[in-house]
Amino acid sequence: MDPHFLTGLIGLFALVALIAIRVPIAHAMLLVGASGIAILSGPGILLSQLKTLVYSQFSIYDLSVLPMFVLMGNIAARAGLSRDLFRGANAWLGWMRGGVAMSAVAACAGFGAVCGSSLATASTMGQIALPELRRYRYSPQLATGTLAAGGVLGILIPPSVVLVVYAIVVEASIVQMFMAAFIPGLIAVVMFLLTIAIYVRVKPDAGPPGDRVGREEFIAATIGVGPVLLIFGVVIGGIYFGLFNPTPAAAVGVFMVSVVAFARRTMNLAGMRAALLDTAKTAGMIYLILLGAQLLNIFMARGGVPQAAAAMMANSGLPPLVVLVLLLVALIVLGCLMDSLSMILLAIPFFWPVVAELDFGMSPNDLKIWFGILALIVVELGLITPPVGMNVFVINSLARDVPMMQTFIGVLPFFFAELLRVTILIAFPVLSLWLPKLLIG
Numbered sequence: 297m298d299p300h301f302l303t304g305l306i307g308l309f310a311l312v313a314l315i316a317i318r319v320p321i322a323h324a325m326l327l328v329g330a331s332g333i334a335i336l337s338g339p340g341i342l343l344s345q346l347k348t349l350v351y352s353q354f355s356i357y358d359l360s361v362l363p364m365f366v367l368m369g370n371i372a373a374r375a376g377l378s379r380d381l382f383r384g385a386n387a388w389l390g391w392m393r394g395g396v397a398m399s400a401v402a403a404c405a406g407f408g409a410v411c412g413s414s415l416a417t418a419s420t421m422g423q424i425a426l427p428e429l430r431r432y433r434y435s436p437q438l439a440t441g442t443l444a445a446g447g448v449l450g451i452l453i454p455p456s457v458v459l460v461v462y463a464i465v466v467e468a469s470i471v472q473m474f475m476a477a478f479i480p481g482l483i484a485v486v487m488f489l490l491t492i493a494i495y496v497r498v499k500p501d502a503g504p505p506g507d508r509v510g511r512e513e514f515i516a517a518t519i520g521v522g523p524v525l526l527i528f529g530v531v532i533g534g535i536y537f538g539l540f541n542p543t544p545a546a547a548v549g550v551f552m553v554s555v556v557a558f559a560r561r562t563m564n565l566a567g568m569r570a571a572l573l574d575t576a577k578t579a580g581m582i583y584l585i586l587l588g589a590q591l592l593n594i595f596m597a598r599g600g601v602p603q604a605a606a607a608m609m610a611n612s613g614l615p616p617l618v619v620l621v622l623l624l625v626a627l628i629v630l631g632c633l634m635d636s637l638s639m640i641l642l643a644i645p646f647f648w649p650v651v652a653e654l655d656f657g658m659s660p661n662d663l664k665i666w667f668g669i670l671a672l673i674v675v676e677l678g679l680i681t682p683p684v685g686m687n688v689f690v691i692n693s694l695a696r697d698v699p700m701m702q703t704f705i706g707v708l709p710f711f712f713a714e715l716l717r718v719t720i721l722i723a724f725p726v727l728s729l730w731l732p733k734l735l736i737g
Contacts, residue, residue, distance in 0.1 A: 329595045413457060
């Protein structure tokens with residue numbers, strides 16, 4: 297066995313061991329990557345890499361979109377937009393059996409469109425919707441399961457931080473990735489609503505109907521959703537129609553959310569300062585993970601690990617579809633053990649070379665987009681899959697009287713709905729590729 301390849305394998309196992317003992321993923325990748333480069337190429341080469349790597353990595357213009365979208369989500373969370381979204385959705389759907397849970401899903405989708413984070417969506421909407429679900433005596437399984445599953449919509453509905461990171465890692469167009477995620481995101485919302493409708497039909501007592509609101513309340517609640525729709529329309533519509541690139545679009549989104557927050561007096565200077573500090577902490581964490589991932593990728597490339605994995609899969613004789621399914625299953629397992637951003641940065645540099653070698657009858661650019669959407673969906677699944685479904689832990693922290701096992705049981709119908717969505721998108725790639733092709737055309 298080639299010594300470089302053996303060193304790469306040892307480094308990979310060391311990385312898994314460090315993550316297993318709960319060393320932060322960024323620190324683990326930095327340690328393994330730096331050590332591996334020093335072993336394979338010498339300390340001088342490592343120092344030479346570090347001299348230029350930090351600047352070259354962080355000066356990428358596309359990366360500037362990340363803190364802007366994070367800031368937009370932080371301001372939106374403090375501006376009361378989540379409450380308006382739930383109030384508006386509940387006015388339309390709350391009167392039906394299971395309608396309050398459906399309203400929570402719709403509100404999660406709307407908040408995800410200005411937030412871009414699954415954990416933030418689950419936490420924010422959980423605080424808003426859980427008291428209402430309790431008030432109408434929804435079963436603990438359905439209430440907590442809906443909120444945990446609804447939170448995953450934040451990762452795919454554009455703008456999404458993880459979607460941006462994936463595009464940067466595989467050198468895909470951020471704009472095309474946003475467009476590709478739009479239809480799969482809408483399919484997820486529809487399927488979640490249907491899942492709730494079927495659930496309450498089988499178990500009528502699990503989701504009693506809510507109250508019909510009066511005409512004035514209905515109109516006021518519907519108008520209250522207007523700012524979110526306007527912000528989403530300007531940001532995503534501006535990107536789609538070529539008015540501005542993602543980074544200026546994110547800046548426009550931050551400005552519009554800030555105007556709404558200050559106009560409603562739900563934000564003051566202290567709140568803005570807190571939002572900026574939270575954004576700085578989150579952005580710093582993301583950039584540190586990106587640096588660690590880059591060092592690890594250099595080490596693994598010199599060890600030949602990704603190339604060997606691609607060659608092994610290409611020579612395995614397995615049909616491309618089988619290889620794709622195996623990779624997606626592996627992503628689900630990894631998603632149970634770490635957050636979505638870390639998993640994308642850790643796994644995609646290994647998995648993408650494998651996928652790129654497979655023949656699916658499409659161009660490399662289409663393959664990047666299609667695989668990216670599939671990968672992000674199974675990352676979502678990891679957020680609600682035991683034993684470490686991050687969204688389940690977030691909701692459990694808000695509903696401590698509900699055993700975690702009950703929440704995992706409540707999530708199961710949504711888990712199977714997501715598996716069905718993955719199957720549909722694998723069978724019909726056009727659902728992910730139609731809008732990007734329309735954009736190019």
